[in-house]
Structure formats: C-alpha cells, structure tokens
C-alpha cells in the first residue's frame with residue numbers, strides 16, 4: 197500500500213439522528229459486555245458502603261452485544277424476531293431500513 201496513507205482511506209462519517217419507533221426516544225446506546233473496566237476512585241463513605249468514582253481509566257476486551265434505545269430498551273434487530281444488530285454494518289442497515297436520519 198505504498199503511497200496511500202490511512203487517513204485517505206477513511207470513509208466520510210454520517211451523523212445519526214435516532215428516533216425510537218417504540219417511544220420516540222432520541223438516545224441510541226451501544227451495549228458492551230465482557231469488558232474489563234478501570235475507574236478512578238475518589239471517595240468512600242464513612243460506613244464503607246458507597247464509592248464515588250472519578251474518571252474512567254480504561255475499558256478493555258469488551259464486545260458489542262447490541263444497540264438499543266436508552267429510554268425504553270428497544271433492541272435493534274437484524275429483522276423481525278431476529279438476532280440483535282451487533283456490528284456497525286448491521287446498525288447502518290437498520291437505520292437505513294427504518295428511515296432513520298443520517299446526516300453528512
């Protein structure tokens with residue numbers, strides 16, 4: 197691949213304007229499972245029951261389980277009663293089929 201830099205191969209990005217077909221919620225979330233997550237610890241309560249966290253430090257080894265509506269939990273599926281979308285291309289196809297707004 198001499199002469200071709202990585203930046204030149206990057207596809208243009210489209211902004212996702214999600215609207216849930218079930219509840220009209222607008223926040224689309226990615227759910228990652230099996231991750232190892234490190235988080236800074238700031239405070240602990242005097243009874244040892246509660247921790248206040250600071251910055252996320254790292255998240256490793258996770259993989260996408262599904263995409264879903266953050267408001268009602270509707271899971272985006274590849275087809276009716278199908279498996280959850282779990283790859284970017286499957287999400288893209290769902291957004292296209294459901295006439296979700298993709299904006300350059």
Ligand SMILES: [Zn+2]
Nearest residue numbers: 216219265268
């Ligand atoms: Zn919803």
